[in-house]
Amino acid sequence: MARMKFICDAERCIECNGCVTACKNEHEVPWGVNRRRVVTMNDGVPGERSISVACMHCSDAPCMAVCPVDCFYKTDEGVVLHDKDLCIGCGYCFYACPFGAPQFPQAGAFGLRGKMDKCTYCSGGPEENNSAEEFRKYGRNRLAEGKLPACAEMCSTKALLAGDAEVITKIYKTRVVTRGKGEEIWGWSMAYGGSGKLADQPGGRA
Amino acid sequence: MNARKLTTMAAAVAAAAALAGCTELSQESARSYMGKEDAKAYAGDQFKGDKQKWEQSLATRAASQNEYLRTQAAK
Amino acid sequence: MMLTRKTEGRAERANPLARAMSALSAKTVDRRTFLKGSGLTAGAAAFASQLPLGFVGEATAATAAGTGKMERKRTVCTHCSVGCAVDAYVQDGVWVRQEPVFDSPLNLGAHCAKGASVREHGMTEHSHRLKTPMKLVDGKYRKISWEQAINEIGDKLLALRKESGPDSVFWIGSSKFSNEQAYMYRKFVSMFGTNNMDHQARICHSTTVAGVANTWGYGAMTNSYNDLQNSKAIFFIGSNAAEAHPVSMLHALHAKETGAKMIVVDPRYTRTASKADQFIRMRSGGDIPMLFGMLYHIFKNGWEDQKYINDRVFGMEKVREDIMKKWTPDKVFEACGVPEAEVYKAAETMAKNRPSTVVWCMGQTQHSIGNAMVRASCILQLALGNVGRSGGGTNIYRGHDNVQGATDVGPNPDSLPGYYGLVAGSWKHWCRVWGVEYDWMKSRFVSQAMMEKPGMTLSRWIDGVTEKNELIDQDSNLRAIVYWGHAPNSQTRGLDMKVAMEKVDLMLIVDPYPSASAVMPDRKDGVYLLPAATQFETSGSCTASNRSIQWREKVVEPLFESKPDHTIMYAFAKKFGFEKEFVKNIKLVKDKQGWDEPVIEDITREFNRGLWTIGMTGQSPERLKAHMRNMDAFDAKTLRCTKSVVDKETGYDMNGDFFGLPWPCYGNAQLKHPGSPNLYDNSKHVMDGGGNFRANFGIAREGVSLLAEDGSHSMGADITTGYPEFDHVLLKKLGWWSELTEEEAKEAEGKNWKTDLSGGIQRVVMKNHGCHPFGNAKARAVVWNFPDPIPQHREPIYSNRPDLVAKYPTHEDKKAFWRLPTLYKTAQQKAITDKVHEKYPIVLTSGRLVEYEGGGEETRSNPWLAELQQDNFVEINPKDAEARGIKYWDYVWVSSPTGARIKVRALVTQRVGEGVSWIPFHFAGWWQGKDLLEKYPDGAAPIVRGESVNTATTYGYDSVTMMQETKTTLCQIERA
Known part of the structure; x- marks a missing residue:
């Protein structure tokens, strides 16, 4: 069974924001809501590195753990999704998430929180696949079309892999081995924990 | 971001992952989901439930992220 | 870690996301809906307006389950010269999805922020497009009909033509045109009767084109982005590819991964620098000291390629003497601020990791000595024997998606299409191709002299308006200005430009967006805005930086009342009365509104018949389209198709072709030349895309042969030494004349390889004898027809170092240079006398952001991009900021020696060194602190407006091409 993951190769990410607009393009999320962002460390000085970050679709997702209405679920592929019909927009998941992934569109004149929105790994939500209703609430369902998330597919330097x-x-692994470094910056273990050795990761032995 | 924060974050993630020693983690959530049932990704018109065909499609797309495959040396 | 940038204690780039994020909620602006423009039902519209809160995707939900058939259209991103292919999915005439084209050998599906957002195309009534023709009436833009617009504008231009002559109008064209449109625009303005035309290349790579062509033959990138994968060292100087050409970094970083060393030389620590093995912070404008400093070490250590220099280079010995005398390490350090050890290291890396390549962009071209700087780069590569080698070359990244093509075939003031120049023979050649009489053509101009005199340049049109009449080299001053697909805020001297815009009788702006031209001048009338279609609303070919030509399919019909540029040109040609001559060989079709549209493919075929010089003769529409349909056939490293792949639609076999038939693709399409991936590469047969340096400068100079030495020739050539270019005489002397067919011989009689329309000379020379039609000569390290035959460092017009100005002063003033007097020494000396460097002590340089392109009007109107960069800013070093009491993201005033003051945010960062500042140039819509929102036509103002850096930039022009000096000037910064 496939386990869907993102990984961003910091040796390749050039902070071009292609992933950000690819996401906007595919899901038409409103201004101010950003399912994906590029984060830069040591900006403007030697050692500068950028990574693209969105929902990491955690194995043991803190958002799921804290949600008071239990609107989260995880697909067979390990993608963390939620039911917007159930979401009450409380924002608990935002505080729980180590990556700041949950987003809250403004609802109404008083800046009340709307229902939570986040990266769906381009796999929609609990509505009929590729239906108008699914798109309206969650965006496109590329996974159901046999495609991978738009952000990674369009990444300018193929830094973001999905x-x-x-x-x-x-x-x-091919890249890390070819260049002989890079894992330590934002490698698999930094993203998903566990052993720091690539060989210990899924597929790493092959 | 300073180094300490990175470490803290990594530790948090690592702690979660450390619950299982092998790479295949249980994907079952401890909490129960109260929302609507979601169809399988391969359930729609395009794959009509053919999981293998769907997985093949995803694998092809994933391989297109590897530019090493696009040069003669690789062919 | 939140998905925001941290601000504490470190510099960061402006990012509004952090602020949006910290507030947890942000204002949701008007979302695009396709509904009004797309003919979707009213029911769907009502549904969209009642969307529950917190949902995404609003209106296109209707299309997700749409009824119409989904069609795929393959096009190419319009935002830079990499040439990223885009698959557009269209339903019911609406562009609803965008998919990556993994098959493209150029971008392999990859996109930057701009490419990943090209679908946002202003399709709705609420978009920021210019939707109808507009006329400025009493200070306010009013909608008018196309008919009224063409008639009124046409009458005014005809009246000006009669009153003050055809040279009284300046026609700015566009690098956003397709090749076909750019070519037609050159023809169109010629038929109006003037050479007063130009386009973005003037302020982009004009110095490169002139410098490089005069060194070895063609003014173009020698290799390709893909070929970087073969480089063992990559040297970027004045290029921030990570922001300006992001997808090129796919190839550069791949190369780095496989062992290439990467060096970045720049006044800023750019994102490209952050990926480099060695970053060298150089004083802005110090390119020649830096490059010659490297050559000093190369010569001193004997690292130069002596055999290569002997066989293929003219004048290197003289250059060497000059360098060893003038550019000792102490002098280098003094003039460009780079210590010897760093210069040595870079030289050693380049010398010991061959093939090594040099990449440059605007950082090197936009100087008053840009022509000399680019030649210094060429000389470095010639000394190392890197030119004409895979993995080597000078990889000159062009800017706009078709700036190479527009330079090759478009509106250049000094040349007809294909660099034929303006002499009588050139006009006769093109008149033959166009099917018009030379005498008729001549009658359109004031005189034969004016017909052969290069026009004014884009960078100087303002002086053509305001300069004293007796000082300009044409009868009348300019009285009308046409901005056809060009932003004004990319040109320097904004204050002077405003004056010129207010002085002309007529301003005509033809553009998909109103552009800053619509709002800069304070005028009550005399301005017209005409809505042009974008390149996604028409079809045609465009030339990427590597000379590969790609074909765009039309994605959607022109939106609102917009028309494709060639259709608008034809409408004006009709009004001016030369429509028959304009489209002699070109069929017309009626568009949906009954307008006559010249058939694009016919235009391609017409220029195929005439562009022999640069080999744009073999790229028939059929071959180009076959390539676009079968992109996966081409290798991503070599760009070549190495097996039989037959296009289903045409039956054309691409075996052996290089992707996009990169020019030169000599001969006619039947010759099946594969295109030339790397120029001057003599390790290949000419019919395999090989070549050698061009014989374009005579055969000897001061008794020294200019032709290549014995044994130096392209692989398999029958002539194994240097030889001149081919014409009918040489062909006869060699006894090859009889190999022409009867028909070819008839046409080729009295002609040369450039003017023989049969292509027979090229066929016989290349196919039968493996020789190069343009001869086989040496590259010139000494370009004796330039102001500085050996590149000399000269300080910018506005220098921060009077001591260096004394040592390295600029040129003498020029009279009648591109029809205008041009100041060098006078301007530089005045700045010294006025102690400008004391009042304005900070070096000001400018550049690009990844999110925006060019003048930025289109990209700042795209909400997906606009959201990412909402304010213009100046990068300032923490020490300079501290001394001025400036904190991060404060508003500051940047003032310049012109007296201009612009208000921008302060981005306090170590990206720039002490005493240096940097401002992106994509912004416009503010004028010295004031938002011009109210001056735009209703609803057509871009989402993000800001101060244009060029409001503040200063005087200074290249001594060969009139390139503006934007990369080195001076300013002062204070808290607002």
């Missing part, structure tokens, strides 16, 4: 952990680990 897909089955086994497949993308192999791609990432």
Whole structure:
């Protein structure tokens, strides 16, 4: 079974924001709501590195753990999704999330929080696949079309990788081995924990 | 971001992952989901439930993220 | 870690996301809906307006389950010269999805922020497009009909033509045109009767084109982005590719991964620098000291390629003497601020990791000595024997998506299409191709002299308006200005430009957006805005930086009342009365509103018949379209198709072709030349895309042969030494004349390889004898027809170092240079006398952001991009900021020696060194602190407006091409 993951190769990310607009393009999320962002460390000085971050679709997701109405679920592929019909917009998940992934569109004149919105790994939500209703609430469902998230597919330098952990680990590993470094910056273990050795990661032995 | 924050964050994630020693983690949530049932990704018109065909499609797309495959040396 | 940038204790780039994030909620602006423009039902519209809160995707929900058939259209991103392919999915005439084209060998599906957002195309009534023709009436833009617009504007231009001559109008064209439109625009303005035309290349790579062409033959990038994968060292100087050409970094970083060393030389620590093995912070404008400093070490250590220099380079010995005398390490340090160890290291890296390549962009071109700086780069590569080698070359990244193409075939004031120049023979050649009489053509101009005199340049049109009449080299001053697909805020001297805009009788702006031209002048009338379609609303070819030509399919019909540029040109040609001559060989079709539209493919075929010089003769529409349909056939490293791949639609076999048939693709399409991936590469046969340096400068100079030495020739050539270019005489002397067919011989009689319309000369020379039609010569390290034959460092007009101005002063003033008097020494000396460097002590330089492009009107109107950069800013070093009491993101006034003051945010960062500041140039819509929102036509103002850096920039022009000096000037910064 596929386990869907993102990994951003910091040796390649050039902070071009292609992933950000690819996401806007595919899901037409409103101004001010950003499912994906690029974060830069040591901006403007040697050691500058950028990574693209969105919902990491955690194995043990803190958002799921704290949600008072239990609107989160996880698909067979390990994608963390939620039901907007159930969401009450309380913002608990935002405080729980280590990555700041949950977003809250402004609702009404008093700046009340709307229902939570976040990266769906381009796989929609609990509505009929590729239906108008699904798009309206969650955006496109590329996974159901046999495609991967738009952000990674369009990444300018192929820094942001998406897909089955086994497949993308192999791609990432090839690069790390070829250049002889890079893992320590924002490698698999930084993203998902566990052993720091690529060989210990899914697909890493192959 | 300073180094300490990175470490803290990494530790938090690592702690979560450390619950299982092997790479295949249980994907079952401890909490129960109260929302609507979601169809499988391969359930729609395009794949009509053919999971293998769907996985093949995803694998092809994933491989297109590897530019090493696009040169003669790779062919 | 939140998905925001941290601000505490470190510099960061302006990012409004952090603020939006911290408030947890942000104002939701008007979302795009396709509904009004797309003919979707009223029911769907009502549904969209009642969307529950917190949902995404609003209106296109209707299209997700739409009824119409989904069609795929393949196009190319219009935002830079990398040439990223885009698959557009269209339903019911609406562009509803965008998918990556993994098959493209150029971008492999990859996009930057701009490319990933090209679908946002202003399709709705609420978009920021210019939707109808507009006329300025009593200070307010009013909607008018196309008919009224063409008639009124046409009458005024005809009256000006009669009263003050055709040279009284200046026609700015566009690098956003397709090749076909750019070519037609050159023809159109010629038929109006003037050479007063120009386009973005003037202020982009004009110095490169002139410098490089005069060094070895063609003014273009020698290799390709893909070929970087073959480089062992990559040297960026004045290029921030990570922001200006992001997808090129896919190839650069791949190369780095496989072992290439990367060096970045720049006054700023750019995002490109952050990926480099060695970053060298250089004083702005110090390119020649830096490059010659490297050559000093190369010569001193004997790292130069002596055989290559002997065989293929003219004048290197003289250059060497000059360098060893003038550019010792102490002098280098003094003039460009780089210590010897760093210069040595860079030289060693380049010398010991061959093939090594040099990349440059605006950082090198936009100087008053840009022509000399680019030649210094060429000389470095010639000394190392890197030119004409895969992995080497000078990889000159062009800016706009078709700026290479528009330079090759478009509105250049000094040349007809294909760099033929303006002499009588050139006019006769093109008249033959166009099917018009030379005498008729001549009658359109004031005189033969004016017909052969280069026009004014884009960078100087303002002086053509305001300069004293007796000092300009044409009868009348300029009285009308046409901005056809060009932003004004990319040109320097904003204050002077405003005056010129207010002085002309007529301003005509043809553009998909109103552009800053619509709002800069304080005028009551005399301004017209005409809505042009974008390149996604028409079809045609465009030339990427690597000379590969790609074909765009039309994605959607022109939106609102917009028309494609060539259709508008034809309408004006009709009004001016030369429509028959304009489209002699070109069919017309009626568009949906009954307008006559020249058939694009016919235009391609017409220029295929005439562009022999640069080999744009073999790229028939059929071949180009076959390539676009079968992109996966081409290798991403070599760009070549190495097996039989047959296009289903045409039956054309692409075996052996290089992707996009990068020019030169000599001969006619039947010759099946594969295109040339790397110029001057003599390790290949000419019919395999190989070549050598061009014989374009005579055969000897001061008794020294200019032709290549014995044994130096393209692979398999019958002539194994240097030889001149081919004409009918040489062909006969060699006994090859009889190999022409009867028909070819008839046409080729009295002609040369450039003017023989049969292509016979090229065919016989290349196919039968493996020789190069343009001859086989040496590259010139000494360009004797330039002001500084050996590149010399000269301080900018506005220098912060009077001591260096004394040592390295600028040129003498020029009279009648591109029809205008041009100041060098007078301007530089005045700045010294006035102690400008004391009042304005900070060096001001400018550049690009990844989110925006060019003048920025289109991209700042795209909400997905606009959201990412909401304010213009100046990068200032923490020490300079502290000394001025400036804190992060404060508003500041940046003032310049012109007296201009612009209000921008302060981005306090170590990206720039002490005493240096940097401002992106994409902003407009503010004028010295004031938002001009109310001056835009209703609803057509871009989402993000800001102060244009060029409101503040100063005088200074290249001594060959009139390139403006934007990269080195002076300013002062204070808290607002």
